[in-house]
Amino acid sequence: MASKKVNSILFMIGASVFNILTLTILCLVFLVIFVLLLRGWAESEVVQIVVSLAFLGSLVLSFVIYQWALNLFSKKVDMDKYFLPWVIPKKK
Numbered sequence: 001m002a003s004k005k006v007n008s009i010l011f012m013i014g015a016s017v018f019n020i021l022t023l024t025i026l027c028l029v030f031l032v033i034f035v036l037l038l039r040g041w042a043e044s045e046v047v048q049i050v051v052s053l054a055f056l057g058s059l060v061l062s063f064v065i066y067q068w069a070l071n072l073f074s075k076k077v078d079m080d081k082y083f084l085p086w087v088i089p090k091k092k
Contacts, residue, residue: 008084019066026058 034050 004082004084007082011083015066015070018069019062022065023058023062026061027054030054030057 031051031054034054038046038050
């Protein structure tokens with residue numbers, strides 16, 4: 001069995017990859033949806049707003065999905081048993 005430190009590092013890498021993939025996929029999906037809805041409006045201002053909205057929407061939704069997945073994972077796995085604590089209190 002791997003140590004808690006190795007488990008924690010692997011979990012952080014896996015969670016980061018999951019979050020980046022979720023953000024990328026959602027951003028692409030939102031961009032495709034917006035492009036299909038706004039086919040005739042190719043003005044630069046509209047495109048800038050659409051890209052901004054797609055990115056912000058995917059950022060917020062990926063955070064919500066990440067929190068949901070983390071809560072689901074923590075209910076199924078005993079975090080204290082396999083991982084180091086996220087915040088270590090400072091000794092006085």
